[in-house]
Amino acid sequence: MQRILITGANGYLASLAQLYNAGRYEFLRVSHSDVDFRDPEGVEAFVRAADFDVCLHMAADATTAHCEQDPEGTRLVNTESAIAIARACHELGRQVVFISTEQCFNASPGAAPFSEEDEQASTTRYGQQKMEADAWIRENVDDYLILRFSWMFGLAMPGVRPSPNILTNVMGALRSGRPTVFRVHERRNMTYAQRFAGQLPAILGLPSGAYHLASQNGRTTYETARLVAERLGCPVAEVDRLILPDESTYAEHPRDFRLASDKIRAAGIELGSFEEDLDLCLRDFGLGA
Numbered sequence: 491m492q493r494i495l496i497t498g499a500n501g502y503l504a505s506l507a508q509l510y511n512a513g514r515y516e517f518l519r520v521s522h523s524d525v526d527f528r529d530p531e532g533v534e535a536f537v538r539a540a541d542f543d544v545c546l547h548m549a550a551d552a553t554t555a556h557c558e559q560d561p562e563g564t565r566l567v568n569t570e571s572a573i574a575i576a577r578a579c580h581e582l583g584r585q586v587v588f589i590s591t592e593q594c595f596n597a598s599p600g601a602a603p604f605s606e607e608d609e610q611a612s613t614t615r616y617g618q619q620k621m622e623a624d625a626w627i628r629e630n631v632d633d634y635l636i637l638r639f640s641w642m643f644g645l646a647m648p649g650v651r652p653s654p655n656i657l658t659n660v661m662g663a664l665r666s667g668r669p670t671v672f673r674v675h676e677r678r679n680m681t682y683a684q685r686f687a688g689q690l691p692a693i694l695g696l697p698s699g700a701y702h703l704a705s706q707n708g709r710t711t712y713e714t715a716r717l718v719a720e721r722l723g724c725p726v727a728e729v730d731r732l733i734l735p736d737e738s739t740y741a742e743h744p745r746d747f748r749l750a751s752d753k754i755r756a757a758g759i760e761l762g763s764f765e766e767d768l769d770l771c772l773r774d775f776g777l778g779a
């Protein structure tokens with residue numbers, strides 16, 4: 491059985507990957523209690539001492555605000571440790587899988603959807619930190635997968651606590667009755683997280699390279715939030731009251747950092763539209779109108 495060294499093992503997507511693939515792989519779980527990701531040398535030594543076939547590197551400080559507040563500390567986690575892991579894997583002759591992000595394209599020139607070869611540019615520290623590791627791996631490593639995820643969504647499962655996402659944010663507004671704003675001047679893809687976890691074996695079999703993993707979404711974030719509320723059976727008057735447009739954020743420079751997923755779909759990985767992913771998710775969890 492293949493041995494997968496999985497970092498950030500208690501995180502949302504890592505937990506989901508383990509839940510969906512239990513028994514298929516032997517997961518060697520790495521958490522911050524095992525090694526401090528602010529210590530890249532310690533991380534590299536830890537990886538070199540481990541016995542594994544593939545490293546699925548999922549640990550990151552993915553909180554954008556935190557990356558702005560502590561750029562040096564988060565860079566150690568998001569960039570330096572990622573590079574240390576990739577270097578160790580390269581020298582050991584093991585495959586490394588690095589999870590990158592749509593945020594690498596939030597200030598890219600040209601028009602969305604962005605392909606794997608398009609120029610990256612990011613206004614956020616988080617995006618810049620991921621971009622740096624992403625570029626280093628492409629330059630220096632032979633056997634790698636870089637998976638650039640869109641914003642992933644889903645709900646809690648046993649042992650799986652989702653990161654904030656469009657579904658949890660809309661459900662939070664509906665449950666609390668607190669009107670919540672969603673951006674009008676932002677377009678991004680949003681993907682049901684099970685697309686990743688459920689297809690992990692096929693994904694790990696992809697040829698070395700960078701891939702965009704994103705179901706396609708033509709709506710603004712505000713329009714997407716309204717659709718989610720409607721699909722959850724919320725009456726239109728309540729949708730109007732609770733799901734409000736944020737007209738100001740990015741009004742002067744609207745953001746569109748949607749990722750094109752043609753390459754990964756051509757390689758056999760199934761993705762859909764946001765609407766299809768939402769229906770899939772609501773069906774899985776027994777929700778929906």
Ligand SMILES: NC(=O)c1ccc[n+]([C@@H]2O[C@H](COP(=O)([O-])OP(=O)(O)OC[C@H]3O[C@@H](n4cnc5c(N)ncnc54)[C@H](OP(=O)(O)O)[C@@H]3O)[C@@H](O)[C@H]2O)c1
Nearest residue numbers: 498499500501502503521522527549550589639641642653
């Ligand atoms: N969720 C998304 O929409 C999305 C989109 C694009 C890319 N990604 C990327 O996908 C990966 C997983 O995301 P996620 O949403 O599952 O994130 P998450 O739930 O926040 O999990 C990340 C995990 O990283 C580990 N970690 C964080 N800070 C650390 C530190 N200072 N030292 C050591 N470990 C630390 C923690 O794992 P332990 O508790 O096990 O230590 C944490 O649970 C990340 O690389 C993220 O950047 C996510």
